[in-house]
Amino acid sequence: MSLILDHVSYIYGDDTTLAVKALDDVCLNIPDGQFVGVIGHTGSGKSTLMQHLNGLLKATSGSIYFNGEDIYDKDFDMKKLRSKVGLVFQYPEHQLFEIDVFSDVCFGPKNLGLDRKEVELRAYDALKKVGLPDELFYQSPFDLSGGQKRRVAIAGVLAMKPDVLILDEPTAGLDPKGREEILEQIKKLQTETGMTIILVSHSMEDVAKYVDRIVVMNRGKVMYDDIPKEVFRHYKELEEVGLAAPQVTYIMHALKQKGLAVDVDATTIEEATEQICLEILH
Amino acid sequence: MGIIKAENVTFEYIRRDEEGNVEGITTAVDNVSLDIEQGQFIAILGHNGSGKSTFAKHLNAILHPTEGTVWVNGMNTRHEEDVWDIRQTAGMVFQNPDNQIIGQIVEEDVGFGPENMGVPTKEIWERVEESLKAVGMYEFRKHSPNKLSGGQKQRVSIAGVLAMHPKCIVLDEPTAMLDPNGRKEVIRAIRALNDVEGMTVILITHYMEEIIYADKVFIMDKGKVAMEGTPREVFSQVEKLKKLRLDVPQVTLLAYELQKKGLPLPDGILTTEELVQELLDLKNGNLERR
Amino acid sequence: MLRDITLGQYYQTESVLHRMDPRVKLGGTLLYIISLFCFKNFWGYLIAVLFLGCVIKLSKVPFKYMVKGMKAIIVLLLITVVFNLFLTPGTALITVWKLTITKEGLKTALTMALRLTLLIIGSSVMTLTTTPNQLTDAMEKGMSPLKVIKVPVHELAMMMSIALRFIPILLEETDKIMKAQIARGADFESGNLFKRAKAMVPLLVPLFISAFRRANDLAMAMEARCYRGGDNRTKMKPLVYHRNDFIAYAFIFVYMVASITIGRVF
Missing domain, CATH: 3.40.50.300 (P-loop containing nucleotide triphosphate hydrolases)
Structure with missing residues (x-):
């Protein structure tokens, strides 16, 4: 279930003088089962890019292939694409509307025209997958905490059984513990189901720990596309475009500069601890 | 008294269900006192x-x-x-x-x-x-x-x-x-x-x-x-x-983990520079001792 | 998609018209609109076009920008024209199938189209050169005699200006909610009327909830900034007439005289 973007460009406000190139010649290949982090600051084009993947926006030029099929082909079933490439937007408040959590999660599969039993089965399954406690199923979604709302929103998309799950800033507005919980849940979901997950974020520290690959967006272009370690080597360039590598990267680089023999590629606390202990205690 | 002073401030509100019946009382702020200069x-x-x-x-x-006083x-x-x-x-x-x-x-x-x-x-x-x-x-x-x-x-x-x-x-x-x-x-x-x-x-x-x-x-x-x-x-x-x-900030967390491993670092390190300096001192200290 | 509506949104630039007292612009626009409906002959419209042309020139807003804003109401314009064209009784000019175009119909249709276009461009010049805040200020000041009969003039003006401030925000939000629901398979475009109305529920519920939250937040923020109604309030930009404003009044007066004498008499 791969997604391929071939020289995709998107110009916003094409017919006016205010035309902005929101995406500029983006080429990406996202294979099956990968956990990808897409990083960029506000206005870098990362959200625009995600809306292309499920056909909400149509590229000005270039093509997108889902499982080898051109999604801009006139015979292509856009509705099916939207159920296969699930997109969860930043604010759960933008999608929750039903009287209780369970009915809200049913909305997606119901739109797919499934029978009632299947709809409810999927909704239940999805709510279980995001780790929402049973006693909340019949509560109003508006009474939930921020983290719980986020889970319901994710379940609402999961219930459509997508092959690819895109999460736009799933941690925005949550407190540190809430952020960690939701990211752990997503990671678990990925390992258990093996589904392709694309995590959009502006926080390097959040994603560094979880993803297999990082795509850095800047001014509508793909700036870096590599495994986290390789991307963080460019920490100076990242800083210039308003992104920061994890704090650990800075510490390791500073130590190295001062003559300590440490590996600058350490990105997590554990790796760094090990490196520093090795160097100082021996 | 400072510019802001709170003395034993407690704030409670009553939760109601859809029909307006009282479900319970939530204490959102519980006996908070502080004095700000x-x-x-x-x-x-x-x-x-x-x-x-x-x-x-x-x-x-x-x-x-609900109880207590705030002075501004x-x-x-x-x-x-x-x-x-x-x-x-x-x-x-x-x-x-x-x-x-x-x-x-x-x-x-x-x-x-x-x-x-x-x-x-x-x-x-x-x-x-x-x-x-x-x-x-x-x-x-x-x-x-x-x-x-x-x-x-x-x-x-x-x-x-x-x-x-x-x-x-x-x-x-x-x-x-x-x-x-x-x-x-x-x-x-x-x-x-x-x-x-x-x-x-x-x-x-x-x-x-x-x-x-x-x-x-x-x-x-x-x-x-x-x-x-x-x-x-x-x-x-x-x-x-x-x-x-x-x-906690990553630096502080790293310093804490290093402490646990036995490195004699001071408590509550807050900035990258601080940690780097402390580690350098340790390293140089080690060398001197040798 | 919704953001394309530019009709009448403030266009920022420096011009005589932008600096003009909003009361002049408001009064002028009202008189101009009245004049459009009073003309009895072609000359009147010519004067109106000339007047509008001068004003547009003075406003420094690109004409193209205004025309783009017209796109949104072109359908309305067409409907008016078509109705007048075919449904006015009179001497038949051409008959195609069951539809007859009459001489009178053609005349009314053309006048209507001209009138509406002039009306819309004319009033959009006002909103393009006046910030909604200035506009509400002008209304507040203009309607202030009504305070005597207990009309809450200040409150009305404040409500209007807040509504105007939040329209773009809510439009953007509508767009986002629609996208979030489309991503969950919602369909806003097909089906019969009943189905479509039902399909709006997933859009309207989050929108209303958000609007209420915003209203609540805003009320709190206003109170925190010491807002307590119109009494004892001073103005950052009080309305004071300058020399140019009197010249503008004179200009409007000339237009009025011209349109009465030429537009109605000849």
Whole structure:
């Protein structure tokens, strides 16, 4: 279930003088089962890019292939694409509307025209997958905490059984513990189901720990596309475009500069601890 | 008594179900006392739902304590006739910049507060100019707020409060909805206000890296003050912070992990530079001993 | 998609018209609109076109920008024209199938089209050069005599200006909610009327909830900034007439005299 973007460009406000190139010649290949982090600051084009993947926006030029099929082909079933490439937007408040959590999660599969039993089965399954406690199923979604709302929103998309799950800033507005919980849940979901997950974020520290690959967006272009370690080597360039590598990267680089023999590629606390202990205690 | 003093403040509200029957009573703020001196930079931390925002709304007389008293510059917030003076003394900035900007043009929004206070026209213009300059938004004075970034909008909100010439400014999670760049911008502006203008700042947040410059930190949990002290004192208790659903900056966490491995580092390291220096000293010390 | 509506949104630039007192612009626009409906002959419209042309020139707003804004109401314009064209009784000119175009119909259709276009461009010049805040100020000031009979003039003006401030925000939000629901398979475009109305529920519920939250937040923020109604309030930009405003009044007066004498008499 791969997604391929071939020289995709998107110009916003094409017919006016205010035309902005929101995406500029983006080429990406996202294979099956990968956990990808897409990083960029506000206005870098990362959200625009995600809306292309499920056909909400149509590229000005270039093509997108889902499982080898051109999604801009006139015979292509856009509705099916939207159920296969699930997109969860930043604010759960933008999608929750039903009287209780369970009915809200049913909305997606119901739109797919499934029978009632299947709809409810999927909704239940999805709510279980995001780790929402049973006693909340019949509560109003508006009474939930921020983290719980986020889970319901994710379940609402999961219930459509997508092959690819895109999460736009799933941690925005949550407190540190809430952020960690939701990211752990997503990671678990990925390992258990093996589904392709694309995590959009502006926080390097959040994603560094979880993803297999990082795509850095800047001014509508793909700036870096590599495994986290390789991307963080460019920490100076990242800083210039308003992104920061994890704090650990800075510490390791500073130590190295001062003559300590440490590996600058350490990105997590554990790796760094090990490196520093090795160097100082021996 | 300092500029703001809270004494045994408790705030309760009654939860009702759909028919309006009483379901129970929630104590959002539970017996909080604190005393803030003029010119201090205070941070109040806590996870979502810890009662920190509810408490903040007491400082501006938006909410009144169920029990206990809040004094702002010597005025009791319970006294109806002082309410406008209190709001003028302790200005308040909220979380969502879109929902607190009233004007359609940056300068008109900043002028809104002084207009309400009945400040003469000429002085309004002076205040708007100085406030916008203080947050570095003067060049955007003719812009529409809708075209600004989140960080810029929030700085306009701060200017809007500054134009009321408060003695103290309370910021209720001003960075929660911003991206890292916006957060940095806003925090820089807040620090400048405290450093340069000597403004008393009360910053409510859940981002730990924003409070390392504070003079004093209060950590709230379940409506109570769970910890208080200087950032260094607070950050030295990593385990306790984690229990309170809070994070510590990566540097502090790294230093803590290294300590656990037996490295003799001081408690509560806050910045990258500090840690690097400490580690270098250790390394050189080791060499000397050899 | 919704953001394309530019009709009448403030266009920022420096011009005589932008600096003009909003009361002049408001009064002028009202008189101009009245005049459009009073003309009895072609000359009147010519004067109106000339007047509008001068004003547009003075406003420094690109004409192209205004025309782009017209796109949104072109359908309305067409409907009016078609109705007038085919449904006015009179001497038949051409008959195609069951539809007859009459001489009178053609005349009314053309006048209507001209009138509406002039009306819309004319009033959009006002909103393009006047910030909504100035406009509400002008209305507040203009309607202030009504305070005597207990009309809450200040409150009305404040409500209007807040509504205007939040329209773009809510439009953007609508767009986002629609996208979030489309991503969950919602269909806003097909089906019969009943089905479509039902499909709006997932859009309207989040929108209303958000609007209420915003209203609540805003009320609190306004109170925190010492807002307590219109009494004892000063103005950052009080309305004061300058020399140019009197010249503008004179200009409007000339237009009025011209349109009465030429547009109605000849």
